Amino acid sequence: MSDPLDRRGLMLVLSSPSGAGKTSIARALLAREPALEMSVSVTTRPPRPGEVDGRDYHFIDEAAYQRLVAEDGLLEHARVFDHHYGTPRQPVEAALAAGKDVLFDIDWQGAQQLKGRAEDDLVTVFILPPSADELARRLTTRAQDSAEVIARRMAKAADEMSHWSDYHYIVVNQDLEQSIAEVAAILTAERLRRKRRPGLARFVNTMRQAEE
Ligand SMILES: Nc1nc2c(ncn2[C@@H]2O[C@H](COP(=O)(O)OP(=O)(O)O)[C@@H](O)[C@H]2O)c(=O)[nH]1
Ligand SMILES: [Mg+2]
Numbered sequence: 032m033s034d035p036l037d038r039r040g041l042m043l044v045l046s047s048p049s050g051a052g053k054t055s056i057a058r059a060l061l062a063r064e065p066a067l068e069m070s071v072s073v074t075t076r077p078p079r080p081g082e083v084d085g086r087d088y089h090f091i092d093e094a095a096y097q098r099l100v101a102e103d104g105l106l107e108h109a110r111v112f113d114h115h116y117g118t119p120r121q122p123v124e125a126a127l128a129a130g131k132d133v134l135f136d137i138d139w140q141g142a143q144q145l146k147g148r149a150e151d152d153l154v155t156v157f158i159l160p161p162s163a164d165e166l167a168r169r170l171t172t173r174a175q176d177s178a179e180v181i182a183r184r185m186a187k188a189a190d191e192m193s194h195w196s197d198y199h200y201i202v203v204n205q206d207l208e209q210s211i212a213e214v215a216a217i218l219t220a221e222r223l224r225r226k227r228r229p230g231l232a233r234f235v236n237t238m239r240q241a242e243e
Pocket of ligand 2: 054136
């Protein structure tokens with residue numbers, strides 16, 4: 032008999048303007064959800080202090096990036112700010128095939144591309160900052176970036192936010208713990224969707240036959 036808990040893995044996309052708290056939410060979620068795996072993107076941007084190659088990103092050069100695009104090794108890819116970003120295809124496909132869920136920290140362009148390719152497996156969440164003031168405060172207290180980078184990020188944040196209405200769920204990150212709980216609730220509910228649980232039909236049939 033098939034396990035009633037058998038299910039198809041889902042792709043959980045978190046997008047937000049820089050500074051809305053997406054990275055903190057993603058980290059907390061990964062720590063408490065063993066069946067959730069992070070998709071580690073490739074990027075041509077240089078690592079920031081504290082970032083680890085292979086954990087935060089796979090840091091690659093332009094030539095390696097172009098090779099990946101040419102050989103269709105990326106599930107989606109986009110230019111964000113001055114750099115290229117992309118999602119390696121193989122680890123995502125392997126995780127989904129193993130019944131795991133995959134978490135993506137990608138922008139609206141990436142979310143849109145995944146929607147075109149894997150809509151049934153896709154759950155998208157947009158994280159909004161609680162206010163313009165708070166967003167500005169969070170962007171200016173991130174010490175690793177130069178003033179110029181911060182100013183450009185502020186402008187880009189407004190642009191990224193304009194895509195909020197393309198997402199399935201919206202979380203306003205007023206309180207980090209609350210936002211983590213909200214995204215965890217989204218994940219729990221989406222895992223229970225009938226279409227993601229192919230083992231259920233047999234499970235129910237078996238019970239019905241036992242009644243006869
Ligand atoms: N489309 C796409 N966007 C990505 C990918 N990886 C990261 N991003 C997005 O690129 C933007 C810049 O990311 P990053 O350089 O880490 O700076 P951050 O804004 O401080 O997080 C963020 O909106 C990320 O979600 C990817 O593989 N594909
Ligand atoms: Mg990031």
